[in-house]
Amino acid sequence: MFKLIDNYMIVPNIHLLTVEAPNVAREARPGQFVIVRADNEGERIPLSLSDWDAEKGTVTMAVMNVGKTTSRLAELEAGTSMPTVVGPLGNPSEIDEFGSVLCVGGCYGIGSIYPIARALKEKNNKVFTVLEARSSYLMYWEEKLRGFSDKIIYISRDGTHGYRGHVNQLPDIIESLGVPIDRVIINGCTLLLKKASDATRPLGIKTIVSLNPIMIDGTGMCGVCRVTVGSKTRFACVDGPDFDAHEVDWDELLQRRKSYMSEEAKPLRTSGCEKRGCLTTQPVVR
Amino acid sequence: MAEDKTPGKKPAKKAKARKKLDLDRRDIPKQPVEARVRNFDEVALGYSAETAIEEAKRCLVCKKPKCIGSCPVEIDITGFIECIAQGDFAEGVRILKEKNLLPAICGRVCPQEDQCEGVCALTKKKGEIAIGRLERFLADWEAEQPDIEIPVIPPPTGRRVAVVGGGPAGLTVAGDLIRQGHGVTIFEALHEMGGVLIYGIPEFRLPKRIVKREVDYLEKLGVEMVTDFVVGKTRTIDSMLEEYDAVFIGSGAGLPWFMDIPGENLNGVYSANEYLTRMNLMKGYKFPDSGTPIVKHKKVAVIGGGNVAMDCARTALRLGAESHIIYRRSREELPARLEEIENTEEEGVTFQFLTLPIRYIGNDNGWVEAMECLRMELGEPDQSGRRRPVPIEGSETIIPFDAIICAIGNSPNPLIAKTTPGLEIGRRGNIVTDEETGKTTKDRVWAGGDVATGAATVILAMGAGRKAARSIHEYLGSLPVKS
Ligand SMILES: Cc1cc2nc3c(=O)[nH]c(=O)nc-3n(C[C@H](O)[C@H](O)[C@H](O)COP(=O)(O)OP(=O)(O)OC[C@H]3O[C@@H](n4cnc5c(N)ncnc54)[C@H](O)[C@@H]3O)c2cc1C
Ligand SMILES: Cc1cc2nc3c(=O)[nH]c(=O)nc-3n(C[C@H](O)[C@H](O)[C@H](O)COP(=O)(O)OP(=O)(O)OC[C@H]3O[C@@H](n4cnc5c(N)ncnc54)[C@H](O)[C@@H]3O)c2cc1C
Ligand code: FES
DSSP states (O other), X not given: XXXXXXXXXEETTEEEEEEEOHHHHHHOOTTOEEEEESSTTOOOEEEEXXXXXXXXXXXXXXXXXXXXXXXXXXXXXXXXXXXXXXXXXXXXXXXXXXXXXXXXXXXXXXXXXXXXXXXXXXXXXXEEEEEXXXXXXXXXXXXXXXXXXXXXXXXXXXXXXXXXXXXXXXXHHHHHHOSOOOEEEEESOHHHHHHHHHHHGGGTOOEEEEOOOOOSSSSSSSXXXXXXXXXXXXXXXXXXXXEEGGGBOHHHHHHHTTTTHHHHHTTOSSOOTTTTTSSOSSOOOO | OGGGGSGGGHHHHHHHHHSOOOOOOOOOOBOOHHHHTTOOSOXXXXXXXXXXXXXXXXXXXXXXXXHHHHSTTOOOHHHHHHHHHTTOXXXXXXXXXXXXXXXXXXXXHSOGGGTGGGGOTTGGGTOXXXXXXXXXXXXXXXXXXXXXXXXXXXXXXXXXXXXXXXXXXXXXXXXXXXXXXXXXXXXOSSSSSSTHHHHTSOTTTSOHHHHHHHHHHHHHHTOEEEOSOOBTTTBOHHHHHHHOSEEEEOOOOOEEOOOOOTTTTSBTEEEHHHHHHHHTTTOGGGTTSSSSOOOOOSEEEEEOOSHHHHHHHHHHHHTTOEEEEEOSSOGGGOOSOXXXXXXXXHHTOEEEOSEEEEEEEEOTTSBEEEEEEEEEEEEEEOTTSXXXXXXXXXXXXXXXXXXEEEOSOEEOOHHHHHHOTTOOBOTTSOBOOOTTTOBOSSTTEEEOTHXXXXXXXXXXXXXXXXXXXXXXXHHHHTSOOOO
């Protein structure tokens, strides 16, 4: 059992969950994830690590409320416990002295891009961080990110903060920075990953995405997480989750993520991520 | 032996030989077909005490029983059968458990026809003793007794062993070492112990309460169990070696194979592991009461002919689908347990032999809707001695299916191999071990079960665990005594 230390809604629909998991905290690296269960009868779902404290033995995840399990997680109160928090899984993000790196985060990815920005800064990169959300009130962790970013750029759908639009603004943003960007790293929901990937492709900048197909075990045992990258089948949980965005078969990935859509709707009261265009402004009514 | 030659003994021997051969292998009661295809309860119900005694009395108690030599762990089979015949079940259990830690499981899942029952003196007369059923009978009888005996465990040696993986290999090592007074901790990646016994083999063939009972028993003996712990990720073997005197790797063969043909990533195409894990570990068959979703399919093709394929096909059937097994050889070559092949046929699964899928065809939404396949014929025998299937030219056909389950095999997961320097890995991703001791090429590290042999059987995994435990115990004994 893993004790929940803290759980609160940081912005509408996104909860920050901090759990005692000393073994995970000790080994955690940027870009890795855990698999959790909210209760004993529950599904296993993957969540990226947004932060951790090896000394205190805690890990923090930003959870976007899209369905049954994420709703259950949102309801859990500090002091109670979760039956499963296993990890850290997946390969860490590649961190090196790249030069100038653009880190893009949307929805839960604003959280999980944070340790990546931090590690890149510690490797003396110039770090530009882009936060993407529907509206200004859905952005979070600006303060934390500012500590490791040379600049923070905002994109909001409704234009209430920074650029108006979505990640198709990336080419304009990159141009405005006035320095060549050596790498783009994107975390967030699948549609955002795909759109951002489409946006950087013509620029020829190496773009890394953290893919989020459906997973069960997270150790390479079931194969449900298979994605096609560079026309090869890969298991995202063990070969990824980071992949070269421009080699990903996005149509297949979006298709595969819908495998259980109608089935999952059954135990649901709320609609799924894709249905609501992922970047909803409406808090989920519970 | 000299006495055997004395004339006085002869009449007795003759009397035995003259005993009328009873070739009526007693049937095991089963759930009726119509009922069982609609539930997930166990199919075979087990012998009553009377039937078990009748069946045991048929045993000729051979002087040189071949069955014992064909058992991978050399259970004293005639010994426990004689006990059953005399109604002394407690003594039968004791004899059985001397060699087999998990009889309730092996009695249900061992391929007896290839082992003990295959060489029984009555096999040629088609009346082989139902050794597996008798084994199961004893184990189930014991489980019903009020108090299980907890053996006296010697004082702690102060030595500690880490076991990776909670499948039959790991459980056996843990059980054997804890009884020698060593401290044992099992680290399991999933949220439940049991390995394939929990996440793979379905409830209707091996009820999960039976596996839990064995796991609980080990916990009572003092084995520490840590779930949700992926060795190689949560902690490396090298780091564990700093804290433990020895490490045993029993991580199984959990990496699913695909055929690498077009359309395999369509929705509705599963690995057997995914399909069975959703059903068993995650209790998908109770969906939506359980959280893990499953899709209701109408017509399912299972590719393969082993136990895994039978389990998938029978699971699909129970969820209301029309279920087909697609196998590239013929019935004779099916590698599954005979009893399960018969059960599968009885339940109405269709077998399409000599058929090889070459492509899956999807609809506009990315869901599989058909399979293109080739007809095969059997050619010359290959290395395995089975006749090699050869495609018949121009025999392509398209058959509609809305789900495909790929059950063509598994190999060891490379996760531990990749994170453990000094471990020699074989061509098929298996950890190389000394067959007699389970020793790997890395100091203080042993391995056994499917991770060493590739996908095999429960009893072989157990046997390997037993050998490794013996070798680990020897090694720990050679160390200076800890205060
Ligand atoms: C490596 C990895 C890291 C992830 N990190 C995070 C994270 O840090 N925070 C976070 O909130 N989410 C993260 N996700 C996504 C998260 O796992 C899913 O949102 C979650 O599984 C949905 O579960 P649910 O039971 O609440 O929804 P369900 O009831 O299962 O599904 C509701 C709807 O959500 C959508 N959905 C299902 N699976 C996924 C998925 N894997 N990703 C996105 N949408 C999905 C489907 O369209 C479905 O209709 C990550 C996924 C992966 C693979
Ligand atoms: C569907 C199916 C049906 C079968 N039917 C039969 C049958 O009827 N008769 C028969 O004899 N055999 C059968 N088998 C084969 C048999 O189950 C296996 O040979 C046996 O379970 C192997 O035991 P093991 O202990 O080596 O590995 P497993 O049972 O595979 O156990 C390995 C365990 O290690 C865990 N693990 C893996 N990696 C790690 C890690 N890095 N860290 C921590 N833990 C890890 C796994 O989660 C798993 O729990 C069947 C197999 C399947 C899949
Ligand atoms: S989640 Fe099962 S193999 Fe990746």
